[in-house]
Structure formats: C-alpha cells, structure tokens
Amino acid sequence: MPKAEVFSRDFKVKFTVSNYEETVKMFVLRLFDCCQGDILILLDSSGSVSSYEYSFLRHFLVDLLHPFLLGRGRVRVGLVQVHTEPQVEFDFDTCITQHALQEALLRTQQLHGDTNTEGALLLAQRLLMKPLGHEAPPRVLLWLTDGVKPGNVDRPMAALHQEGVSVLAVSTGHTNYHLFRQAVTPPIEEHLYFVDAEDMSIITEDLREAITKLLCAERLHVQDITSHSAMLQWRPLLIGGLGHYELQYGPEMLASSQYSTEQGRNRTLILLGEQSWAELRDLQPDTPYRAWLIPHTQQGITRSLTNSFRTLPEMLGPATLSVSESGPDRVRVSWGPVLPAQVHQYRVEYAPIPRGDVQTVTLSGRQNSTLLTQLQPDTQYLITVIAVQSSGQERAMSVRACTQEVLPGLTDLQLTPVGLDSVKVDWRAWSEGAGLQGYWVRWEVGDRSSSSSSSSSSSSRYLPAQSLFTILTRVSPASRVCVSPVYRTARGEGLCAALCTHTQLLLHGSRDASGFRRKR
Structure with missing residues (x-):
C-alpha cells in the first residue's frame, strides 16, 4: 500500500497512512489521560431485571469504561448493587487497572430481591461525599435500571445535586420520563437514555462522551514533575486540530500575566493544533512556575487555560559509580562528585543477586569510595550508594559487580x-x-x-x-x-x-x- 506523507513546514512532523492508526491510538490515550474523577455505578440487581438483561448490563459497562486510565489522580470506579439490602460490590480504591476493573464487573453476580433504590442512593451519598478540607474531584453517578418501581428518589437525588455530583441514567425497561428527568443533571439529552438491553451498544459512544465532558474538563494538567522538568496535558480545545496553541511559561514571580515578557524570562512554545501535551525542560529546581495554554483559531484567541506548579528540590548525590579491585572476597566501589556541604553521609547497601541478606556501610559525606570485604566468591552483587542530604532527602545510584572465582593451585x-x-x-x-x-x-x-x-x-x-x-x-x-x-x-x-x-x-x-x- 503506498504511503501518503504530510509534512509540517515549521515542525517537520511526518505522518504516514501506515502509522495513522497508531497515531489515533496515542491521541485517544492522551485524551483519556487528562480525565480525573470518580464514577459510581448504581446497578439495578433486583429481581425485576432478568438474568439476560443483567448480563447485557455488565458487558455494556466493560465496553463503556475500558478507555479510561484508572488510579488515584486519574479515574476511580466503584459499584453499588441495588436490591433489598444495597451493598458495595467494590469501592473506588479496589480496581486500579483496567484488567482488574473488567474482571470485577464480569464476576459481579445478580442479587435479586426488591428495588431499594432510595437505600442505594443513601449509600452512594456516603461514598461520593466531598472530603473535608480538600477540593472534590469531578464525581459522576451512573444509574442503570430497568425502571420498575424505583421508589422515592427525589430527595436523595437532590442531595447529590447539591453536593455537586453529576447524575446520568440509563433505563432498559419502563419509561417514567418525568422521574428520570428530575433525577439526572442537565443537559438532559446527553445524560438520560432509554434503550433495550440488547441494543445498549448504540449509546456507548454518546454516554462515554458525556462522562468524558464531566471528568476531562478543559484544564491544564501538570504531571511528572521533577527538579528540571514537567509534563503538561490538556483535552484538545481546537476542533479538528485546526489552528495552533501558544504555550507560555515562566517562574511565578515573573509570570504575573500570560503576556508577561519581563526580562525575557517567560518562554513561549508554538504547538500544532492536534497536540495535547508538552514537556517543559531546563526548569530551575524548587521554583514556582505558571503556565498558560492559549488556543489560536482563524477567529482569533479563544479562552486560555492556566495552572501553577513547583519543581522539586535538586536531589544531590552520586552522578558516577564504578567498581574496581575485584577479588574473590572483595570489591571496591567509588562514586563522585563529593559534595560534603550538601551531603551529610553516604550509605552503601549491597547484597548478592538474586537474593541474600542486605549489608550496610555508613560513611561520611567526604568519602568517595569504600572496600567491601567478606563477600562470596564468583557471585554477582547489587551495590547501591545512597546520598543522605542534610535535609533528610535521599538520592541513590546502583551498580552490579561480580567477585572473582577462587582458583586454588x-x-x-x-x-x-x-x-x-x-x-x-x-x-x-x-x-x-x-x-x-x-x-x-x-x-x-x-x-x-x-x-x-x-x-x-x-x-x-x-x-x-x-x-x-x-x-x-x-x-x-x-x-x-x-x-x-x-x-x-x-x-x-x-x-x-x-x-x-x-x-x-x-x-x-x-x-x-x-x-x-x-x-x-
């Protein structure tokens, strides 16, 4: 198949038809990597739901949630089953990988009993309650039911709305439009669905998009912060990738405005319209920074995104590590540079590979080598040199070394x-x-x-x-x-x-x- 090539004059980026699918896949991963929040599933497990319908509900959830990246700081998923005595099938911290979530959903068993939706909603309120003293992440309640005798849900639903929880609903049976319309949060056309159980796949993309809008809000996310770099990510703001982004960043004390150019210290990057991330490099350690993402379209500048972060302190410690003087029972390990003003002491830990007791030697911050003795002959060791700074922070570097074989004459x-x-x-x-x-x-x-x-x-x-x-x-x-x-x-x-x-x-x-x- 011939390759179609497209070149960007400014950025020299080359795309081919052969890697188009991989590019789309990475784009989607970047999109969902910007999502953060809690999804609580309220699953109707009562006797009015047939086993046939219940199976469709479980597989629908697997398909609906599979693109999201899970874990703290990303998306968390919990499940409450609705029956006579509502119960938590798994909480937000149970499934931290997609594989674990899919297994948990597929092994969920129907409980039958009555449809005690009101009791399940009271349980959901406790799980979705805003943590004291902390900013709550976006929270979504997804209610899946056959619509049979849902009970009095107005009051608990209103409490969830007041708490800032977004409610979405899918009904596979009886249609009580007025009840569901009061339950879900606007926009109604995006958050309320009526569909037969065997046809649920037709709403998967629309419902996922609705959840994405709630969890993947237009925010500038800062991740992977080190002493000299940081990763910025955002949900795409330019439709079809048309236009470009202007990314400005600089130290907080200088970046008083997104258009600040004081002493020329603010830096500017021009990014392609389809880009959804950027890595900031050559930053100063232990320094507050502010960044702005400014979308540019043919109509002009649209609403910009901003965020602040602080780089980590410089971690001083060994930059080079070497071994010498290897013998059957000894080896010398050396490191550098020596930084006695910042490093309080060095701790050398060593143990045979693959297993063995860890031995430790503690040295002053002025030393740059030590001879390890009483080692086993013809054995590979993992040696780690840990620099302990005066602040208590530690930085480590490891090397492998082999002792020589004993050769008796x-x-x-x-x-x-x-x-x-x-x-x-x-x-x-x-x-x-x-x-x-x-x-x-x-x-x-x-x-x-x-x-x-x-x-x-x-x-x-x-x-x-x-x-x-x-x-x-x-x-x-x-x-x-x-x-x-x-x-x-x-x-x-x-x-x-x-x-x-x-x-x-x-x-x-x-x-x-x-x-x-x-x-x-």
Missing part, C-alpha cells in the same frame, strides 16, 4: 619413571572446588629415531576433575611436565617438574614464565 606434583620413555604423573590439589572443571597436562614428546633433544615437540592432554594421575609415553629425556587446574573462568596456578633422569627428581622453587611453580 596444585599442592604437589610427582613424576615416576615407569619405562624407557614413559612416566607416571601424580598430583594433588587443594580441593575439588565447585568451579573445578579438570586439568591440563603438558609435556615434551621425544622422537625415538633420534637422540637429539631438538627433535622433541610439545603435547598436551585434558583430564576430568576426578583425575589425580596419568601415564605419559614417548617422554623425551629431561622433559618438563606441567599440570594446571582448570576452573570455570580461568586456570589456577599449576606446577611443573623436569625429568632429569629415570631415577632422580630435584626440587626447584622458582616460577616459570607461564605462571607455573616449577619442580625439577
């Missing part, structure tokens, strides 16, 4: 002639360690047809770990025999012995160029 090597040109080689090792793989034996092979030592050549043999001797043949006169242990990562220290005659072996304490101790 041989303790003895003996050569015993067993024939004219054969010799028995015996050796002893410190132990058969876990990493011992075997032994390498190297010797000089003589040429029987020549008496010259220059005609000999070297040969080698690999033996398994359980071997402690071998017999060599065609060994040249005055040949040197070397044996070294082989471990998983390297060879250990070996021994060499020289065969002077068939009957004499002389001990010599030097070390040859290959790292073997030599016996003669």
